[in-house]
Amino acid sequence: MRRYIKPTLRTKYHIDFDWWQKKGQNLRRYLLEHACEECYALVKSDTEIATIDWIDPGTAEVFTVDGIWHVIHNACREEPKYLDPNLPVTSLIFRLFIVNNNTPLTPVEIHHQIKNKGAELILRILSGHRVYKGICHVAPPV
Amino acid sequence: MKKRITQTAKYWQHQFEIDDKVLQSLKQRVRDLGSPLSIDKVCLFFIRNILEKERKTIRSELQGAEPYRPDQKYAVNDKIVFPHWGFTIGKVVSVRPGYNPVDKRFDIIEVAFPKSSDTIAQLAANIKTPHKLLEKSDEDDQTEDIISISQKIYKRYKQHIRPKIEYFIKNDGSFVSFKKNCFLKELLPKIQEGLLNIVDAVIDINGKPMSVDDLIEPLELYPKGKITDASRFSINYYLHNDNRFENVGTPDLVLWYLNRLRPPQLRAPIYHLQVKKTSFNVNVLSGDLRAFLADIDDEVTPIEYTTTTSDTKTVKFTLIYPHLHAGTIPVLPAVLDILPTADSELLILNFIDGQTGETFLGWLIEETNYIFGFENWYKKYNLPVGTLITLKKTENPLELIIDFNPQRRRPEVVTVAKINNDRLTFQMERKRITAKYDELMLFSVVHPHEVERYSNRLEKQGVSLSQLMEDIFPELMQLSPHSAVHVKTLYSAVNIVKRYPPGPIFYELVTHKSFESLGDGYWFYRNM
Numbered sequence: 001m002r003r004y005i006k007p008t009l010r011t012k013y014h015i016d017f018d019w020w021q022k023k024g025q026n027l028r029r030y031l032l033e034h035a036c037e038e039c040y041a042l043v044k045s046d047t048e049i050a051t052i053d054w055i056d057p058g059t060a061e062v063f064t065v066d067g068i069w070h071v072i073h074n075a076c077r078e079e080p081k082y083l084d085p086n087l088p089v090t091s092l093i094f095r096l097f098i099v100n101n102n103t104p105l106t107p108v109e110i111h112h113q114i115k116n117k118g119a120e121l122i123l124r125i126l127s128g129h130r131v132y133k134g135i136c137h138v139a140p141p142v
Numbered sequence: 143m144k145k146r147i148t149q150t151a152k153y154w155q156h157q158f159e160i161d162d163k164v165l166q167s168l169k170q171r172v173r174d175l176g177s178p179l180s181i182d183k184v185c186l187f188f189i190r191n192i193l194e195k196e197r198k199t200i201r202s203e204l205q206g207a208e209p210y211r212p213d214q215k216y217a218v219n220d221k222i223v224f225p226h227w228g229f230t231i232g233k234v235v236s237v238r239p240g241y242n243p244v245d246k247r248f249d250i251i252e253v254a255f256p257k258s259s260d261t262i263a264q265l266a267a268n269i270k271t272p273h274k275l276l277e278k279s280d281e282d283d284q285t286e287d288i289i290s291i292s293q294k295i296y297k298r299y300k301q302h303i304r305p306k307i308e309y310f311i312k313n314d315g316s317f318v319s320f321k322k323n324c325f326l327k328e329l330l331p332k333i334q335e336g337l338l339n340i341v342d343a344v345i346d347i348n349g350k351p352m353s354v355d356d357l358i359e360p361l362e363l364y365p366k367g368k369i370t371d372a373s374r375f376s377i378n379y380y381l382h383n384d385n386r387f388e389n390v391g392t393p394d395l396v397l398w399y400l401n402r403l404r405p406p407q408l409r410a411p412i413y414h415l416q417v418k419k420t421s422f423n424v425n426v427l428s429g430d431l432r433a434f435l436a437d438i439d440d441e442v443t444p445i446e447y448t449t450t451t452s453d454t455k456t457v458k459f460t461l462i463y464p465h466l467h468a469g470t471i472p473v474l475p476a477v478l479d480i481l482p483t484a485d486s487e488l489l490i491l492n493f494i495d496g497q498t499g500e501t502f503l504g505w506l507i508e509e510t511n512y513i514f515g516f517e518n519w520y521k522k523y524n525l526p527v528g529t530l531i532t533l534k535k536t537e538n539p540l541e542l543i544i545d546f547n548p549q550r551r552r553p554e555v556v557t558v559a560k561i562n563n564d565r566l567t568f569q570m571e572r573k574r575i576t577a578k579y580d581e582l583m584l585f586s587v588v589h590p591h592e593v594e595r596y597s598n599r600l601e602k603q604g605v606s607l608s609q610l611m612e613d614i615f616p617e618l619m620q621l622s623p624h625s626a627v628h629v630k631t632l633y634s635a636v637n638i639v640k641r642y643p644p645g646p647i648f649y650e651l652v653t654h655k656s657f658e659s660l661g662d663g664y665w666f667y668r669n670m
Binding site: 054 | 226240248250264265266269274
């Protein structure tokens with residue numbers, strides 16, 4: 001069980017890949033929703049794209065992640081409208097973590113990158129009981 | 143990232159305690175040095191000891207474990223410590239190859255954490271690409287100099303650490319303290335009562351505050367011909383605890399003086415400088431009156447209505463009667479700017495007469511707004527009310543130059559204030575004036591004792607400012623062909639008999655029906 005902490009504006013968040021595994025949710029399908037047209041076509045046609053060993057940029061923990069993550073991270077982040085402010089806020093935050101390779105960010109740092117949503121609102125969304133798309137606060141495994 | 147316990151405010155606020163072992167080693171350190179330590183140094187001593195102890199604990203807990211680095215190669219059974227997870231220790235249970243398109247090939251180690259129910263984490267090892275954990279971190283670098291870490295901690299948590307140490311030093315019977323330093327009681331040289339009597343006599347003969355070094359010499363308390371910090375501390379400590387002596391210096395310079403040499407005028411605030419009425423409604427004052435309010439530098443006028451001088455080395459002001467009579471100078475905001483910070487309730491300053499270079503003492507008591515000690519100086523030059531006086535800063539913060547601009551002694555027409563038929567009256571006389579003056583505020587007061595008696599009588603009768611102005615104004619009007627009186631002249635004249643700042647005087651002018659403004663600061667009185 002994750003150790004409870006009271007999140008604040010200084011708490012770091014990221015996509016918790018363990019959450020996707022534990023919940024038995026299909027990360028590949030969700031990642032495909034965030035692929036640009038070009039990547040989508042490429043990934044759809046290539047069923048051979050294997051998993052990769054993704055290294056957490058903060059802790060160096062390794063997670064086995066669908067290879068689509070890498071494709072989207074490299075190609076789609078260059079799309080000018082990838083971080084479209086009209087997207088739902090949770091999708092926008094998820095995309096932000098794809099773009100920065102899941103580097104942990106605080107609600108304030110997230111707000112600085114997606115300016116149309118305030119840091120307080122972001123904190124309220126991320127710190128609620130419901131976990132959106134595996135976006136959780138960073139907690140050490142021990 | 144979890145911090146070490148000593149790098150949290152919570153530790154220094156609630157958990158930090160003074161260890162007897164560390165205390166003993168502090169005492170030994172003071173014995174070895176043979177000289178006092180500043181409280182700051184004592185605080186750093188305790189912090190360093192705590193940090194060293196913490197490091198030892200961590201090292202023993204690590205039991206040979208190496209700090210985790212993602213670029214290192216690891217084998218099964220290797221022990222690793224994770225500084226970024228609160229120095230948790232884990233053991234490698236498996237190693238397998240890993241791959242991703244960015245980092246290419248690397249190792250994935252599975253690490254078990256026995257203290258956390260054998261939780262397993264998978265971590266990267268043998269990577270060739272940069273990673274945040276490979277960057278140097280100030281707080282978790284085991285090799286960083288413990289002295290500089292102590293200083294950083296002290297800077298950050300001083301407000302929690304220092305009061306605890308000060309309280310402890312004060313209540314521990316082994317230490318004695320003076321100002322920001324402490325010393326071991328056992329190391330204080332024994333000083334006989336007779337030696338303190340010599341100090342008393344030395345200060346008495348010199349008649350001025352003396353530094354501890356100047357006092358040590360006659361006491362011959364300098365082994366091997368050198369004045370040590372220990373002998374300085376000891377003398378300061380003994381004098382501080384003897385009621386005959388008082389420290390009249392600044393936080394950086396201890397100066398000793400004798401209580402009994404304090405002028406008697408310092409025992410209570412000087413009566414004729416006391417101001418009873420200071421409040422007034424500034425909003426009723428016209429623009430020109432507000433300008434004069436700022437122009438007349440009065441120490442009682444609230445600072446927001448005054449103009450501050452930009453020159454921080456020199457202050458100019460006009461002498462009014464209460465200060466001339468009491469032998470004081472006002473502590474205006476600009477004067478305060480050039481004064482040093484006092485270390486106790488009395489600050490003794492050395493004044494240099496700008497005309498002759500002779501020196502004399504000036505006394506500033508905390509919470510009064512005047513400096514006493516100018517009676518002889520005013521008498522020596524026969525300075526009138528209205529004299530323009532200059533105070534200049536010198537390189538020595540406790541020394542100031544007081545001066546005026548001399549002028550040739552030729553007779554001039556001067557307004558002389560006298561008590562006639564139980565009234566303050568004014569008449570023009572030819573007199574020699576020795577200094578440059580403000581002609582609107584110039585008065586010569588010929589019989590100060592009669593003025594004092596008159597002033598005391600007014601006080602007893604409870605004469606109001608309004609009544610006083612109604613008495614004085616017509617007298618002043620007779621001096622002018624147009625019967626006009628300037629506000630600065632009125633202010634200077636009122637102050638001959640009673641101390642009032644300009645604000646309440648101006649307020650009376652505006653609100654009293656008999657006074658009428660003629661413009662440019664001149665007013666007229668119509669007896670209704």
